[in-house]
Amino acid sequence: MSRWFIALGGTFALAGYMSVMAKPIAFAGGYTVMAEYGAGTMEELQFFYAPRYDFSFGGGYLKLNSDETPETDNITYARVNYLAHRWNLDDAQANIFVWGGLGSATGNRFSGTVLAENAGAQADYETRRVYASFKTDLQRSSEFSHRIDTVQLGLAPYKHDYGGLATWFLVQARQYTGGIHRGTESALLLRLFKGGVWVEAGITNSGKPQAMVMFNF
Amino acid sequence: MKLLPRVLISLFFLVGASAQAVTIEMNVNGLVCAFCAQGIDKQLRKFPATADVVVSLEQKLVAVALKDGQDIPDAELRRALTNAGYTVKTIERTQTPIAELRERLKQSKP
Numbered sequence: 610m611s612r613w614f615i616a617l618g619g620t621f622a623l624a625g626y627m628s629v630m631a632k633p634i635a636f637a638g639g640y641t642v643m644a645e646y647g648a649g650t651m652e653e654l655q656f657f658y659a660p661r662y663d664f665s666f667g668g669g670y671l672k673l674n675s676d677e678t679p680e681t682d683n684i685t686y687a688r689v690n691y692l693a694h695r696w697n698l699d700d701a702q703a704n705i706f707v708w709g710g711l712g713s714a715t716g717n718r719f720s721g722t723v724l725a726e727n728a729g730a731q732a733d734y735e736t737r738r739v740y741a742s743f744k745t746d747l748q749r750s751s752e753f754s755h756r757i758d759t760v761q762l763g764l765a766p767y768k769h770d771y772g773g774l775a776t777w778f779l780v781q782a783r784q785y786t787g788g789i790h791r792g793t794e795s796a797l798l799l800r801l802f803k804g805g806v807w808v809e810a811g812i813t814n815s816g817k818p819q820a821m822v823m824f825n826f
Numbered sequence: 827m828k829l830l831p832r833v834l835i836s837l838f839f840l841v842g843a844s845a846q847a848v849t850i851e852m853n854v855n856g857l858v859c860a861f862c863a864q865g866i867d868k869q870l871r872k873f874p875a876t877a878d879v880v881v882s883l884e885q886k887l888v889a890v891a892l893k894d895g896q897d898i899p900d901a902e903l904r905r906a907l908t909n910a911g912y913t914v915k916t917i918e919r920t921q922t923p924i925a926e927l928r929e930r931l932k933q934s935k936p
Contacts, residue, residue: 698855702857702859735858
């Protein structure tokens with residue numbers, strides 16, 4: 610299994626592919642709803658409204674379960690997202706997003722509710738056949754500091770068009786800091802989208818499921 | 827004698843009407859993801875002059891079918907595409923009916 614990951618990852622790296630992840634801003638006047646289940650270590654639900662094409666606001670809920678210790682943290686946050694830069698190229702699009710927010714957190718290692726701060730960034734590049742993205746997301750408080758870094762590299766077996774079904778095969782590497790998961794968690798994912806519905810599902814190198822669903826409307 | 831000017835005036839308006847564009851075709855940069863391009867359709871259908879919208883990632887084309895005798899200013903079109911997250915390269919008004927354009931796009935698919 611791990612040899613498979615290395616081979617696939619190496620193929621993408623050699624091809625020089627860099628690509629995209631789900632975007633936190635849809636379009637001016639658009640809504641984004643996203644739910645993700647990450648191999649038992651993270652569960653996240655987000656809702657954003659974009660009054661402008663480069664700005665959105667909303668909130669989310671994140672549950673982090675350590676697979677090393679009995680630690681569980683529940684974070685509810687309000688967040689703003691900003692499209693720092695977009696490159697609309699002839700055959701590609703690239704973006705840099707940044708975000709920040711505040712919320713409250715509870716956990717089983719501390720009592721009561723503490724203030725939680727959220728900050729993150731995402732860079733992505735996408736053509737109709739290749740996709741690459743890097744995302745870093747930090748959640749910190751007086752009781753914890755968790756950062757999740759995610760890299761996704763994708764390849765589409767065919768060029769989809771508007772109104773049709775898009776299919777992507779992805780490799781993902783995810784690193785947790787703050788005692789949630791030791792080492793790098795890898796995953797193979799299948800991504801499908803049509804219209805305003807996006808579904809992504811796969812399995813990690815430890816055999817755990819990962820899934821994400823997103824709606825733009 | 828009075829008939830001739832009337833006929834000429836009628837002909838002038840008929841020619842003018844037939845020269846009215848029926849479709850606006852825009853060449854758009856960054857058009858690579860159908861999921862992300864949902865906003866284009868939504869933004870363009872807000873115009874009262876819009877009868878239909880066609881998006882082609884393959885041709886990097888966004889087309890708007892206009893209602894009879896109506897038009898949308900270029901600046902408004904550019905603003906709508908910017909709000910959807912894209913950059914307009916060119917705008918062209920044509921006499922091609924949207925159904926014919928759809929057929930042409932279907933046939934040009936690999």
